[in-house]
Amino acid sequence: MVISKSQIEEILDEVKDPEIPVISIADLGILRDVKVSDDGFIEVVITPTYTGCPAMMEIERDINNALKKEGINDFKITTVLSPAWSTDLMTEEGKARLKEYGIAPPNPTNEEDIECPNCGSRNTKLLSQFGSTACKSLFKCNDCLEPFDYFKCH
Amino acid sequence: MQDQNKFNYIIQQADNCLILGQRLAELCGHGPVLEQDIATTNISLDLIGQARLFYQYAAELQEEGKTEDDLAYLRDAWDFKNVLLVEQPNGDFGKTIFRQFLYDTFSCYFYEELMKSSDERLASIAAKSHKETLYHMKWSGDWVIRLGDGTEESHNRIQQSVNELWSYKDEIISVNAVDQEAEKAGYGVSLELIKEKRNEKIKAVLEEATLTTPEGDYAHKGGKEGTHSEHLGFILADLQFLQRAYPGNEW
Numbered sequence: 001m002v003i004s005k006s007q008i009e010e011i012l013d014e015v016k017d018p019e020i021p022v023i024s025i026a027d028l029g030i031l032r033d034v035k036v037s038d039d040g041f042i043e044v045v046i047t048p049t050y051t052g053c054p055a056m057m058e059i060e061r062d063i064n065n066a067l068k069k070e071g072i073n074d075f076k077i078t079t080v081l082s083p084a085w086s087t088d089l090m091t092e093e094g095k096a097r098l099k100e101y102g103i104a105p106p107n108p109t110n111e112e113d114i115e116c117p118n119c120g121s122r123n124t125k126l127l128s129q130f131g132s133t134a135c136k137s138l139f140k141c142n143d144c145l146e147p148f149d150y151f152k153c154h
Numbered sequence: 155m156q157d158q159n160k161f162n163y164i165i166q167q168a169d170n171c172l173i174l175g176q177r178l179a180e181l182c183g184h185g186p187v188l189e190q191d192i193a194t195t196n197i198s199l200d201l202i203g204q205a206r207l208f209y210q211y212a213a214e215l216q217e218e219g220k221t222e223d224d225l226a227y228l229r230d231a232w233d234f235k236n237v238l239l240v241e242q243p244n245g246d247f248g249k250t251i252f253r254q255f256l257y258d259t260f261s262c263y264f265y266e267e268l269m270k271s272s273d274e275r276l277a278s279i280a281a282k283s284h285k286e287t288l289y290h291m292k293w294s295g296d297w298v299i300r301l302g303d304g305t306e307e308s309h310n311r312i313q314q315s316v317n318e319l320w321s322y323k324d325e326i327i328s329v330n331a332v333d334q335e336a337e338k339a340g341y342g343v344s345l346e347l348i349k350e351k352r353n354e355k356i357k358a359v360l361e362e363a364t365l366t367t368p369e370g371d372y373a374h375k376g377g378k379e380g381t382h383s384e385h386l387g388f389i390l391a392d393l394q395f396l397q398r399a400y401p402g403n404e405w
Contacts, residue, residue: 052203
């Protein structure tokens with residue numbers, strides 16, 4: 001039986017970013033494509049967020065495990081660089097999940113106007129251009145005084 | 155190997171990324187404050203990530219069944235073609251910052267040009283890396299301004315680093331035979347083009363930072379031909395120890 005593309009995508013929906021376990025690799029824009037050939041061979045195409053992202057190896061392993069758990073062994077994982085990953089690839093669903101988790105989602109219109117994911121205030125301040133992972137910077141809310149991560153535009 | 159020059163061209167930039175990445179990694183746990191400790195190591199991570207992409211490609215071109223690890227861990231000092239700038243010691247934070255700024259103002263414009271390379275693989279690595287270096291340049295440039303236009307102490311100290319590093323500024327945009335052939339073949343970039351943009355950026359930031367531009371344009375050279383300062387030997391001793399002592403060992 002040949003498995004359909006949408007079935008594979010459903011399986012891969014369980015693969016989350018290891019650093020931000022609420023957002024799937026599809027919602028993050030890391031999962032670029034799923035190809036199923038006529039004879040059932042599957043190719044999963046992914047793209048790294050940052051060149052040195054240490055999560056890529058884990059993500060590959062998680063894809064591997066998720067497919068094998070469903071009895072799928074005939075596949076390969078390909079990494080492509082072009083076109084380069086961008087936070088524009090993040091889905092609305094992904095952005096909502098980030099916010100719920102306490103991380104401010106990327107704001108491409110103005111990176112100085114960031115909403116606090118805790119209290120919703122826009123009276124916030126950049127503390128550090130680099131945060132806990134390569135993809136985030138550190139902010140502070142001047143109203144509720146909580147520090148928070150901001151997923152920076154890339 | 156089909157294209158020795160392309161291999162050499164890629165190695166030059168790969169080595170710049172790896173050696174500066176290793177220098178910044180030395181600061182892990184030793185940054186001046188937590189946020190900047192995280193910043194330097196994050197930049198290190200990006201640089202090592204870029205180095206890997208270049209080494210992977212170079213290893214394929216080599217057609218000897220070698221990998222990125224062979225290129226990083228098993229070549230000797232004279233095989234490394236990084237510029238002398240990136241092997242300079244971290245010094246104080248001002249020196250780390252100014253070294254980074256001199257490198258970022260190169261890499262940013264270098265990748266911007268390399269994105270138009272006739273070699274698709276190089277163009278895609280450049281596009282990916284360019285986005286990262288833009289952010290690095292913003293960070294290092296902001297810090298040059300903050301330290302230069304800061305207290306008397308921070309101003310004097312970064313001015314001293316500017317003076318010290320000035321003669322290491324231009325090797326990275328000096329054209330050697332490898333660059334020449336690469337540009338002619340269409341996969342390499344024009345360093346002349348980069349030079350202009352870079353000098354403008356450096357000038358603007360130094361001015362805003364109230365720092366004095368040193369006189370003279372003498373440039374220390376040698377790194378691109380494999381003649382290094384003694385610093386590189388110590389860096390490689392750290393970087394390569396495990397693979398040299400325990401060949402083939404895996405994490």
